[in-house]
Amino acid sequence: xxxxxxxxxxxxxxxxxxxxxxxxxxxxxxxxxxxxxxxxxxxxxxxxxxxxxxxxxxxxxxxxxxxxxxxxxxxxxxxxxxxxxxxxxxxxxxxxxxxxxxxxxxxxxxxxxxxxxxxxxxxxxxxxxxxxxxxxxxxxxxxxxxxxxxxxxxxxxxxxxxxxxxxxxxxxxxxxxxxxxxxxxxxxxxxxxxxxxxxxxxxxxxxxxxxxxxxxxxxxxxxxxxxxxxxxxxxxxxxxxxxxxxxxxxxxxxxxxxxxxxxxxxxxxxxxxxxxxxxxxxxxxxxxxxxxxxxxxxxxxxxxxxxxxxxxxxxxxxxxxxxxxxxxxxxxxxxxxx
Amino acid sequence: xxxxxxxxxxxxxxxxxxxxxxxxxxxxxxxxxxxxxxxxxxxxxxxxxxxxxxxxxxxxxxxxxxxxxxxxxxxxxxxxxxxxxxxxxxxxxxxxxxxxxxxxxxxxxxxxxxxxxxxxxxxxxxxxxxxxxxxxxxxxxxxxxxxxxxxxxxxxxxxxxxxxxxxxxxxxxxxxxxxxxxxxxxxxxxxxxxxxxxxxxxxxxxxxxxxxxxxxxxxxxxxxxxxxxxxxxxxxxxxxxxxxxxxxxxxxxxxxxxxxxxxxxxxxxxxxxxxxxxxxxxxxxxxxxxxxxx
Amino acid sequence: xxxxxxxxxxxxxxxxxxxxxxxxxxxxxxxxxxxxxxxxxxxxxxxxxxxxxxxxxxxxxxxxxxxxxxxxxxxxxxxxxxxxxxxxxxxxxxxxxxxxxxxxxxxxxxxxxxxxxxxxxxxxxxxxxxxxxxxxxxxxxxxxxxxxxxxxxxxxxxxxxxxxxxxxxxxxxxxxxxxxxxxxxxxxxxxxxxxxxxxxxxxxxxxxxxxxxxxxxxxxxxxxxxxxxxxxxxxxxxxxxxxxxxxxxxxxxxxxxxxxxxxxxxxxxx
Numbered sequence: 001x002x003x004x005x006x007x008x009x010x011x012x013x014x015x016x017x018x019x020x021x022x023x024x025x026x027x028x029x030x031x032x033x034x035x036x037x038x039x040x041x042x043x044x045x046x047x048x049x050x051x052x053x054x055x056x057x058x059x060x061x062x063x064x065x066x067x068x069x070x071x072x073x074x075x076x077x078x079x080x081x082x083x084x085x086x087x088x089x090x091x092x093x094x095x096x097x098x099x100x101x102x103x104x105x106x107x108x109x110x111x112x113x114x115x116x117x118x119x120x121x122x123x124x125x126x127x128x129x130x131x132x133x134x135x136x137x138x139x140x141x142x143x144x145x146x147x148x149x150x151x152x153x154x155x156x157x158x159x160x161x162x163x164x165x166x167x168x169x170x171x172x173x174x175x176x177x178x179x180x181x182x183x184x185x186x187x188x189x190x191x192x193x194x195x196x197x198x199x200x201x202x203x204x205x206x207x208x209x210x211x212x213x214x215x216x217x218x219x220x221x222x223x224x225x226x227x228x229x230x231x232x233x234x235x236x237x238x239x240x241x242x243x244x245x246x247x248x249x250x251x252x253x254x255x256x257x258x259x260x261x262x263x264x265x266x267x268x269x270x271x272x273x274x275x276x277x278x279x280x281x282x283x284x285x286x287x288x289x290x291x292x293x294x295x296x297x298x299x300x301x302x303x304x305x306x307x308x309x310x311x312x313x314x315x316x317x318x319x320x321x322x323x324x325x326x327x328x329x330x331x332x333x334x335x336x337x338x
Numbered sequence: 339x340x341x342x343x344x345x346x347x348x349x350x351x352x353x354x355x356x357x358x359x360x361x362x363x364x365x366x367x368x369x370x371x372x373x374x375x376x377x378x379x380x381x382x383x384x385x386x387x388x389x390x391x392x393x394x395x396x397x398x399x400x401x402x403x404x405x406x407x408x409x410x411x412x413x414x415x416x417x418x419x420x421x422x423x424x425x426x427x428x429x430x431x432x433x434x435x436x437x438x439x440x441x442x443x444x445x446x447x448x449x450x451x452x453x454x455x456x457x458x459x460x461x462x463x464x465x466x467x468x469x470x471x472x473x474x475x476x477x478x479x480x481x482x483x484x485x486x487x488x489x490x491x492x493x494x495x496x497x498x499x500x501x502x503x504x505x506x507x508x509x510x511x512x513x514x515x516x517x518x519x520x521x522x523x524x525x526x527x528x529x530x531x532x533x534x535x536x537x538x539x540x541x542x543x544x545x546x547x548x549x550x551x552x553x554x555x556x557x558x559x560x561x562x563x564x565x566x567x568x569x570x571x572x573x574x575x576x577x578x579x580x581x582x583x584x585x586x587x588x589x590x591x592x593x594x595x596x597x598x599x600x601x602x603x604x605x606x607x608x609x610x611x612x613x614x615x616x617x618x619x620x621x622x623x624x625x626x627x628x629x630x631x632x
Numbered sequence: 633x634x635x636x637x638x639x640x641x642x643x644x645x646x647x648x649x650x651x652x653x654x655x656x657x658x659x660x661x662x663x664x665x666x667x668x669x670x671x672x673x674x675x676x677x678x679x680x681x682x683x684x685x686x687x688x689x690x691x692x693x694x695x696x697x698x699x700x701x702x703x704x705x706x707x708x709x710x711x712x713x714x715x716x717x718x719x720x721x722x723x724x725x726x727x728x729x730x731x732x733x734x735x736x737x738x739x740x741x742x743x744x745x746x747x748x749x750x751x752x753x754x755x756x757x758x759x760x761x762x763x764x765x766x767x768x769x770x771x772x773x774x775x776x777x778x779x780x781x782x783x784x785x786x787x788x789x790x791x792x793x794x795x796x797x798x799x800x801x802x803x804x805x806x807x808x809x810x811x812x813x814x815x816x817x818x819x820x821x822x823x824x825x826x827x828x829x830x831x832x833x834x835x836x837x838x839x840x841x842x843x844x845x846x847x848x849x850x851x852x853x854x855x856x857x858x859x860x861x862x863x864x865x866x867x868x869x870x871x872x873x874x875x876x877x878x879x880x881x882x883x884x885x886x887x888x889x890x891x892x893x894x895x896x897x898x899x900x901x902x
Contacts (some may be wrong), residue, residue: 049412068432088557123433123615124375124575128567129616132609135564139609193763200762200769201755203775207751208738215736218698219816220724220753260448264440270438300453306445310423313439 031184035177043178048248050288051183052241056191057268058279059237062194063111065275066203067230068210070127071116073134073290074265076114077235079141079257081242083148086157093274096160096247104239107197110137111235114227119224134259141254153253157246173247183244190237193279197233206230210275267309273321282320292307344373347474347593353482355589356489357551361562362569362581364537370576371512371533372428378419379566380559381447382538386412386545388455389553391462401464403508405488405546411544413535419443420534425576432553451556462549485547492543496536500578509533515534564605565592568612649712651676651820651851652697656706659692659875666692668875670706672869674868679842679852681862682874683886685895690855693872694824697853698730699723711819725753727819731809731826732737733855739798743789743808746797747780783811787841803834806815810841820851827858835861862885871895 034047060074085103088094094102117129140147148154159173160182173179197203205226208216213223246252264287272283287305294301316322361383368376386408393404425445427436454560466480500506512529545559552558569588573580595604659667674680676873682690689750695701697708697718708715713726737809738746755776761769785792787807797808806826813821821880823842827835833856846852856862860868863883871878871886873895879886886892 055583070437115436117613117616122622124369124373124437125571125616127375127437128571129613131564132612135608136609137607139602142831143606184520196763196765198763201752201757201772202762204741204745204749205752207741208752211740212719212736213737214700215732215738216749217700217720218730218732218736219750219812220721222719222721259560260445263445266438266441267445302449303446303453306442306447306449308438308442309445310442313435313442314423314426319436 011079027188031188035180035182036238041176046289046292048176048180048183050285051180051187052245052248053242053265053268053284053288054281055183055187055244056238056265057284058190058194058277059234060188060239060265061234061239061269061272061277061280062198063101063230063234064269065277065280066198066206066210067227068076068206069115069122069230071114071118071229071231071234072127072128073114073132073137073259073262074118074234074238075257075259076134076137076220077111077238077241078245078261078265079137079254081107081239082108082246082252082257083141083242084239085243086154087147090154090157095158096158100160100240100243102244104236107239107242108232108236111231111233112239114235115228117233118227118231131262133261134262138254138257138259151253151255153251155251156248157252159247165274179248183248186240186244188238190279191277194233194237198277209288216328264270264305267305271308271319273319275321276321278286279319279321286320342476343597348590349476349478349482351590351593352586352588353485353551354592355586356493357511357548358487358562358565358569358589359493359542359582359585360540360547360587361566362573363493363578364540364544366570366573366578366581367533367537367540369510369570370578371509371530372424372436373433374424374436375440375567376537377437377563378443379440379537379541380442381451381562382412382415382541382559382560383548384451384547384556384559386547387416387445387462387549387558388451388460389542390546391460391549391554393525394464401466402484402525404552405543408542408546409539410542412427412545413539414533416538417531419538420531424534428530448556448560455556456565457555458555460549462554464550467550481550488543488547492540493548496540497578505529505532554622565608568608571612572615592596643734646653647861650674651711653709654697654706655691655708657696657703657708658705659689659696659701660704665875668698670872670875670877672870672877672880674853675852676851677846677849678867679846679854679865681866681869681871682853682855683857683859683862683869684878687874688872689822689875690872692875693797694730694822694853694855698728698822723823727817728822729813729816729818729820731806731813731824733824733828735802735809736807737797737812738806739796742793742798742818743784743797743800744777744793746808746814747783748776750812751776751779752816754815754817780815783814784808785810786814786844788837799887802829803831806830806834807838807841810838814845814850818850820853821845822831823852823856825855825857827856839865839869841881 035044038044038047050151056078058072059077060334061123062069063069063074081103084106085099088099088102089096114130114133117133118126121129144150145152159179163171164175165171171253173177173182175213198206205216205221208219208221209226217223245256249256268284268287269280270280270283271287288309290304290308291301293306310321316326318325361379364382364473365379367378368379372632389411390404393399394401399407419571423439424436427439427631442473467482469480470477471480471483472478498506500510509529509532512526512571526554542564548558548562550560565588569581569584572587573584575620591607591611592604595601652674653672654673656672656759657667658665669695670689672680672686682693682837684690692701697710697715699715699718699722710723710726710728715723731760738749741749755772757769757772781790781793784793789804789807789808789811790827792804797805800808805831810823810826826842830838840859842854854862854865866883868880869883869886871889872882878895879888879889879892
């Protein structure tokens, strides 16, 4: 490759890095500003819910969008994270953050268990198996009353303990804004982590498996092992969302993790644009806020949810990410690829 | 005494199984022809139930007639949704998108029903629910008898249709090789539409008969559909005979689990069985493997 | 070791043990004997061709060697390693690479990215660098890019590096597959009908590339229908029919053998 061409592509890459840093800064600023703009508890609740849903969408996108595994049962990992952490805290008195880590590990392991099916099954079969997994998990949470209290639920779940950093005022997570910052910061970290992974040879490996597993095997890629990896990571992230959700709502019932929740998460990923990581972020925010914004039309707002999903699939299958690309092209902004 | 219980539960199992077979047949037909899973199928079932309920209560008509209405409503809905959503998607040739579209339609339908009918369960009583007759110490409501009769007749008709009529054979041809069937002068798109209509009509009928025996809310279909999927897999995607057998088996498992174990465990047992099948023989009880071309 | 005109004694020479040795391989598909009692050896640095009418079991044999199918009986040894039960991706690490009869590129990725995907087993990054993207990571990225570009250059495709693989012509896609397979740094390269769908000029280029590949000490097994290519490039040829080995020898010997001629002209189009 000629020198000018080489230095040109290096320049393109440098500007890509710069634009990434700028966008990161903007994101941090936006997150910091949000609770200051929305001061009433109704909207702060919604913001936190957005952050939790973003976390869920990211985990699923890693499994579905990147590794190409048709996982329709993400609600299972969500529920397991919530219940495992809560039970550890409430029944065994284990400190919040320790329970958090254990719950994430447990969800990750559950993901790896499901991935064993992914290794043997393709496409539709895996979809049904993952659905079955979610149903079984839900039924266990519902029926193992001695452990989970079943439909009566678990009460009085506390937020994480207050954080005292020397030199700063004590951060009390009962405060809605503080809790939001916690979840949003964690979500941002997860995003950066997944983004790094995806922009490394690991991302290419997952893409190869997604596109054509036999072809990938002919290049030395161990499909099964990477599927286990993708499921483990995606499920662990889902479990983390569950932990935050539990301490966020204070009361945990199995119904929050019914199979329809898995469909909601799927909708967020698809509407956002699967396999783009940033797309599902916006997809999650949009689909979390849409029903709230549409409160005026009453019971039909969830219909809009389904309609949005169907519309996207029919007309813009790449979701918001594709829409953004189309807009950029129309406006003549080339823009470096992120 | 125990034999009576066993037989009683066997009858109940067959009743349940027949309903599941009706629901699962619709799914398996669509899969056979389109290689597509239709998640909205559940909601056709629920809509069928509501259609039958309202027809009966608003017009005072006979329950049997309302089954027919539910059938028609299902057929019309299937026609509409295939024409507006699934047919355009098929031209894109992606495997995942149609699946997700069915999920979108399902969410829409469920929440529409929620908005129109509310979350409170409806008591769907028919004149036949309370008439009981017994033989050999076993109780059976007339409702159950109707269910078994209708299902058996429908399945038999469908089976005959698939095996002996030209259209039925054309359907099977399209499910085996769409392109070649097209070259033989069969219009795949029309056949696909026919499949959808038949499938949704079956769902509507199943809904009308399910309404009286279960909790009728907008989410009623969901609890059945997940079992229907299990049946379709155990029986083999696209395989009619396998689906019938698997449906009856699942119905029996459900009634025996309810009797001897705990009702809450039904789903777990059925799904554990499903997962087991997927590991051992994913293509189902009867069907064969298709080798992938390298 | 040059590959061009090795003598018929090549496989008897004791100077180097055969790179690939197959003995009495069998493979059934539900009662159909796709491969039946196949034995052969491939010498290092040579070009070994497998020819035969359609349905002879050639692709099945390649799939057995590359690991898409596992052998049911008989033995298969590569570079001294027993391949029985070894999964496909592990064989790549031993130095075995292949292209496919039905093109299996990653159509949604760019041409360059397809080749870079071939470096999977050769990345030199420690685990945490995948997250931190430090200096070691960047070095590896640059190294892979450069090597990928030189491989594309080799197959004459560097101008198309940024295009989507799905946008290439058939001939270009075939060459890209070769480049990608070479990225894994194989000792043995399996080519499954690489000339299928290529015009005469493209076949010439392919022929030339294969010769250069051999000169870099890579052993080649090629399954082909194109007799021009095969007779020009192969050191030894094995003829298959109905899953069995019909004949094995040098190109000259194959062309004169009556059984081979009968198999090809006896009612089958080649």
